Amino acid sequence: MVQHPMPSLTRDQIVAEAFNLLEAEGLEGLSMRRLAARLKVQAPALYWHVNDKAEVLGMMAADIYAAAYSRTGPAQDWREWLRQFGRALHLSLTSHRDGARLCAIGRPPSPTDAIAQAGRIAAPLTALGLNDQQALAHQAAVISFTLGWTTFEANGPMRDFLRQMMDFDATFSTGLDSLVKGLPDK
Amino acid sequence: MVQHPMPSLTRDQIVAEAFNLLEAEGLEGLSMRRLAARLKVQAPALYWHVNDKAEVLGMMAADIYAAAYSRTGPAQDWREWLRQFGRALHLSLTSHRDGARLCAIGRPPSPTDAIAQAGRIAAPLTALGLNDQQALAHQAAVISFTLGWTTFEANGPMRDFLRQMMDFDATFSTGLDSLVKGLPDK
DNA sequence: ACCTGAACACCGTTCAAGT
DNA sequence: ACCTGAACACCGTTCAAGT
Numbered sequence: 527m528v529q530h531p532m533p534s535l536t537r538d539q540i541v542a543e544a545f546n547l548l549e550a551e552g553l554e555g556l557s558m559r560r561l562a563a564r565l566k567v568q569a570p571a572l573y574w575h576v577n578d579k580a581e582v583l584g585m586m587a588a589d590i591y592a593a594a595y596s597r598t599g600p601a602q603d604w605r606e607w608l609r610q611f612g613r614a615l616h617l618s619l620t621s622h623r624d625g626a627r628l629c630a631i632g633r634p635p636s637p638t639d640a641i642a643q644a645g646r647i648a649a650p651l652t653a654l655g656l657n658d659q660q661a662l663a664h665q666a667a668v669i670s671f672t673l674g675w676t677t678f679e680a681n682g683p684m685r686d687f688l689r690q691m692m693d694f695d696a697t698f699s700t701g702l703d704s705l706v707k708g709l710p711d712k
Numbered sequence: 713m714v715q716h717p718m719p720s721l722t723r724d725q726i727v728a729e730a731f732n733l734l735e736a737e738g739l740e741g742l743s744m745r746r747l748a749a750r751l752k753v754q755a756p757a758l759y760w761h762v763n764d765k766a767e768v769l770g771m772m773a774a775d776i777y778a779a780a781y782s783r784t785g786p787a788q789d790w791r792e793w794l795r796q797f798g799r800a801l802h803l804s805l806t807s808h809r810d811g812a813r814l815c816a817i818g819r820p821p822s823p824t825d826a827i828a829q830a831g832r833i834a835a836p837l838t839a840l841g842l843n844d845q846q847a848l849a850h851q852a853a854v855i856s857f858t859l860g861w862t863t864f865e866a867n868g869p870m871r872d873f874l875r876q877m878m879d880f881d882a883t884f885s886t887g888l889d890s891l892v893k894g895l896p897d898k
Numbered sequence: 899a900c901c902t903g904a905a906c907a908c909c910g911t912t913c914a915a916g917t
Numbered sequence: 918a919c920c921t922g923a924a925c926a927c928c929g930t931t932c933a934a935g936t
Contacts (some may be wrong), residue, residue, distance in 0.1 A: 533826055534918085534919060535919080535920090555814075557908085557910080558908065558910060558911085559874060566922055567921090568922080569910085570911080570912075570913085570921070570922085571919075573911070573912080575919090578910080579910065579911090581835040626816075627731070627817065627866070629818040630817075631813065631816075644873065644874070657875060659761065659878060662874065662877055662878060663883045663886075663887070666864060667861075667883075669858055670861035670863075670864050671853070671859070672859045673863060673864065674856035674857055674858065674861070674862065674863070675853075675858075676861070677816045677859060677863075678855060678856050678859065687830065688852070691848055692845060697853075701853040701891075702893075703894075704853070704892060704895045705887075705891045705894055706894070708889075708890030708893040710801065720901085743927085743928065743929080744928085744930085745928070747931085752900060753902090754901070754902055756901075757900075757901050757902075757928085759930070759931080760899085760900060764930080765929065765930090846920085856919085
């Protein structure tokens with residue numbers, strides 16, 4: 527029989543509970559102390575598993591991007607792929623409370639992860655005929671637009687006013703389509 | 713002779729000093745207590761002039777948008793206006809430390825101000841032939857793209873990696889041009 | 899009208915010490 | 918290896934009291 531290591535506490539558990547806390551209390555309520563309490567542990571215990579709070583936020587942001595990526599199906603051409611990815615990211619960002627603000631703050635967990643992430647996202651685009659430069663530039667444009675839109679959309683009083691004048695999701699969609707359509711082919 | 717009211721402390725002074733503090737210490741260093749100290753006053757004194765910290769951040773964000781607006785010159789058509797405004801906003805956001813993160817967090821000072829702001833920005837676009845709906849939608853698209861891009865650009869490790877592969881300002885410019893070009897005319 | 903002093907209820911993080 | 922207890926240096930905000 528193998529000696530099962532007591533799992534005690536896991537980085538995955540921490541991130542999962544952090545999302546629950548975020549849903550319940552919002553970004554301002556997301557403190558290390560409250561997070562620890564939910565995990566039935568004292569606050570300093572978290573620092574054995576994690577360097578600091580920024581790292582927790584970074585892992586959460588990485589999860590949100592990863593979910594968007596995995597929801598993006600195969601596509602016939604790079605424009606279709608970018609449109610799908612943009613919609614998936616928008617969905618991923620809005621399906622967590624304060625998701626956009628979190629991603630605007632949270633740095634990626636590590637430089638190496640950032641590079642890996644960029645590579646993973648660029649891959650399907652290069653497979654569809656773009657060169658590396660364009661794959662990165664176009665991906666950056668779509669992420670920027672989507673992140674910015676969702677941030678804007680979450681911005682309280684402005685939103686309440688604008689909602690009377692337009693359908694947010696529809697306007698986002700047509701904006702995204704416009705952007706992708708305008709991107710140069712090669 | 714008129715009785716001159718002692719100016720004591722002004723909302724404008726508070727915002728101006730808040731920008732100095734932001735430049736010096738970054739967004740995490742921007743606390744009400746430090747801000748008060750710079751103004752040679754105790755922290756609670758600020759709360760006579762201001763409701764809370766969020767209001768200070770909101771006024772700062774409003775200043776950044778206003779600067780972008782006032783830097784945008786007259787234009788021949790709405791596409792040219794939007795391109796100019798996007799570049800001006802990008803400049804305005806990057807010319808303050810943590811400017812993008814600040815605008816991603818800061819709500820506008822009040823709902824009424826948000827409406828006024830939206831109106832002011834939509835005005836030059838309707839003057840150039842767009843209807844109200846499109847003026848708002850296109851403006852929202854450009855702001856979103858610019859805010860998102862600048863946020864992305866400020867995101868530490870990711871930036872250091874991407875900088876080797878592309879010129880940030882140039883890629884922003886062509887992305888903005890692509891977006892504006894793709895926006896429907898009527 | 900405008901500001902201070904003191905206090906309340908929190909933070910993130912470190913570090914010795916426990917097991 | 919993993920966690921607790923106690924502490925440090927902060928926060929934003931309220932409120933009585935001063936002038």
